[in-house]
Amino acid sequence: MATNPESPLDLLWKEYSLVFREFDDLTLARWLAQTLGQLEGKAWRLSHPLLGAYRLAAQMGHERQIWFKRLATPPAAYAESPCCRAPLLPLLTRDVKDAGLICQHCSDTLVPFDEFPDGIKAGLETWAGQYAPVHAVAHWDDRQRKSAGDYDRAYENAAREAEGLLARAGSELAPKLLEFYPAIVWEDQDECLEVRPEDVLL
């Protein structure tokens, strides 16, 4: 999802979210708890429609402090998040080294990088280290673009590399994280390099 609140995409998601505004607190809490049951045990693309719906409902639930009200019990596998006390549902992004894993309910850092289990820390660090210079191609300044000669080609190459790296996040890193978390979401796009979810093949 885009981060600019005025972007057409954000306005569209806002429109989508209206359906959950009509839910009363109890209905929303039950819907969230039941859907968590369906998300459990799997690694999910951020672009998956079920996940998209869950995120909208989760944001609404966060606004209404639904998890503080204890109206429905989430599946036992989900521990309470330290950030907002919602059930633990982390998102893996390319910014994992700086931002850690992101909470799908309050969008804060859920697990800082320093607190990652040893079994996955090195693998994530390597991956993020490979991704950073690839992503940076999208943000090169004029001088860097000129020195590359054919910038369009450099950009295209970076996009192809990002596709491969994102596929690795989905096929290797996210399943590994499932050993530690009840469910995991991974970002399957790179908007700056124009890599779309359908470009990332598992």
Ligand SMILES: [Zn+2]
């Ligand atoms: Zn949170």
